[in-house]
Amino acid sequence: MTTALASGTSIAVIGAGTMGAGIAQVAAQAGHTVWLVDQDMSVSEAAIGKLASGLERLVGRGKISAEQAANTIANIKPTADQHDLAGTSLVIEAIVENRKVKHQVFADLMGICGADCIYASNTSSIPIEDIAEGLQYPAQMVGMHFFNPAQIMKLVEVISSKQTCPKVADVIYHTAAAWNKVSVHATDTPGFIVNRVARPFYAEALRMVAEGMGDYTTIDTVMREAGGFRMGPFELMDLIGHDVNYAVTDLVSEALYHPLFEVSPIQKALVDKGDLGRKTGRGYYDYSADLPKLTNTATPSTSGQLLVAAGDDILAPLWQRLTNAGINTAAGKSTQFDGLQLQLHIGAPIAADAPATVAFDIALDLTSCTALACQRNQACSNEQFQALANAFAAAGIFLIEMPNQAGLPVARTVAMLTNVAADAVDKQVCSLEDADKAMRYGVNYPQGPFIWADQLSPNWVHTTLANLAHHICASRYAENDWIAKHVIEQRNFYA
Template sequence: MTHANPLAPEAVVAVVGTGAMGAGIAQVAAQAGHPVKLLDNRPGAAEKAVEGIRAQFAKMAEKGKLTVEAAAAAGARLQPVSELAELADCALVVEAIVENLEAKQKLYADLEVIVGADCIFGTNTSSISVTAIGAALKRPERLAGLHFFNPAPLMALVEIVSGLATERAVAETLFATAAAWGKTPVHAKSTPGFIVNRVARPYYAEALRLAQEGAADYATIDACCREAGGFRMGPFELMDMIGHDVNFAVTNSVWRAFYNDQRFLPSLLQQELVDAGFYGRKNGRGFYDYREGAAKPVAASEAAQPVPGKITICGTSTVANALAARLAAAGVAYTQQVSADGRVAEADGAVLYVTDGRSATRRAAETGIGNCVLLDLALDYAKSTRLALAAATQAEMAAVNAAVGLLQAAGFQVSRFADVPGLAVMRTVAMLANEAADAVNQGVCSAAGADQAMRLGVNYPQGPLAWADQIGVAAVRDVLANLADSYGEDRYRISPLLHQAVFAGRKIHD
């Protein structure tokens, strides 16, 4: 926990680079009470940014989010400047220039001979090593990452990133300052992707693999991630919104930075989109077609099936209890029994389990239960509106239809996937938790910091490690082990931190 004091409100803050990110950071600092100097090497850009920020303050006043006086005062604290020499009195210089190592190194090296000894350098880089940027400085200890998320005035998270030479006091001062600015800071170590851009990779990667394997179409995978997983956007619509040129470049950057670790392997599917120039919403085509007149994709849902003649809810797991409550609310009759093997329900011959990372076909072969039907993970089975399932190749169609009918009677839209290991939400959450656990295990951040970063930085419905605790760390470990066995790839290797939690019989957050 940090105990440093934030920068005093009268401390001058400079923002170099006045694009969307730089202007957003300047807005945050000015609203917090600091005099803010804006510098850009493009003629007129700093002046234009100041005008834009002042217009934002005026809008906030119109909406009652700021008083007219406060908006005017915040706007008056903004000053466009044209020379680095004008930053001599700054206590903090934040750069939000092009993502280029040499450009950032030169900027801060030039500033070193201008600013005072106590001036802090805060780079907003999202992908370049803070250690590498600092290597060109005479005093690299004054440099740390101050990574905001776009749009900076709205997004709560700020990653405070320490390079190898960063003084702890500098990181703590930035932490306290970000908190004073109304943000939620988290400490991170300078490793590829920091926290968010590293831990988020599986959200895209597993969806891309599912699509490449023909598990379901894009709209159906997206719908399951939203309606069962609770994610704000599905992975394909999110990649389309970010832009494939950007998203694919970040994935490649992280993959190369980790020396081609298979866990971060880029997708040929996304490479094809980039090669075609289909970048997503920004130019009209990505996974979806955004051109005028294009049909809006619809998730695939199973046709209505009759309510099974005999429904049995098995055990008292979260899933079983939710099914029982939903059936009761719908006035559907069922019986209950204990669950000896993890099954959650039976319906006219079908036996339903939550996926454990094996395919339904493999599970059927290993258990001798031919009519094996697997359910995907849901954030909250009591409230979810959609659920994915997969059936064993051996399963009789009547049994599969009975399983669909049971879930429909409980109020779910049902999406049937091809029989892929781990389905969509389960394998994605397991991999997110695994990556977060590895980041914690490698000292990049704390468990609380990892969860906070993913909730606030990318709006996940729950922190991945808290989610693993909810599912059960042993269950997550089993899903990963079964995925690794199914694919025979190092991609699904299990984080030592997860193993330790399982062996200790503890939750990650205990």
């Protein structure tokens, strides 16, 4: 049985930047002797000094002991001489995202560390096969992709090229787990798991702005307060930096040409202007001033009657919240509030000839969400909608109205995350379980796309994608066959 590298084994990290230093700390905390390598010895020494300061803060907060902090720093050794790495069992490269530079580093190291050492690249986008091409020991090359900051983020993607020895990948998988990380296996494809599956989170948000569905603040608020994401897509892109986020999208778009992965002219305009987000003070938001916020102007009220139809399962927690808030509730043939029809949004706009209707977006948890997106048709009067918003305010929910168009934010995002994840599983990039783990622990999604989709049902995903395809773009929202198979067989993804 394959096991992790033994604690105490000597390893090396190439590159003493933020990521390299973070990886060195993770390995050192696990008991390894770590060579932290940089061309400039002072850079490695400065990085270790910063790590020591960070560990001291953890000691002060009671997170680790002073002894643990001291042992961690004692395990990290700075060097500018690659020959010090002879005899190491694992070398992790965390340098500039340039194939030629990485290739040359590994070519040099293989002449020093030999055939038994494992050579791991922390690349986030470059195929491992391209880095390993022509190297002396390609079977020993593997991807070991940490997420920033490496000391905090739990996920490690273990990427195998066609030449990677399966035992090598398994050793890295178990070693990362021994370092208290969540490991996932991925094949050597553009974006691996996270940077591939995450594209709809950004792409759908940008598409909604282009369609006039909402502005940055509205979409971010809905995705946070209803979707349960830690940050909205525009906030997150500003934090990542548009140069970085745009470059990854461009790379995936070029390699996996599909309308979904097309770069957005909205983001390209920011990159061209140099408005890269928080690091330049301006991106989608201006960080020299307070960020805009939505204000709920509804007045909580428990007047009105709610009629609830049997079988309205997905929205049932919503009706229960209204009931618990004191709204008079009774059984009905259709779900309505004072004659206003209430329904679940499934990708399509409300029909123009329908009676007065409001359709609701999905949420991570309808029992606790503080906001919820919705849309209404022209037959719904301002007075009817205001009365409904007041009732929702009584239940602690900010009802955010959006245009009566296809694709409310959380629904279209979850449907497309599931679609792209299904494509990755169908193409054997990763397993279903690893796709969910990767998104949960690599980008802190509230839950994996397949777990979420099963809560709604594969048929909900199928119907939502079909409506988005019909109303917006057939090629962009084309359903993956793997989803269709589950719908036909009437089974969940986790059968």
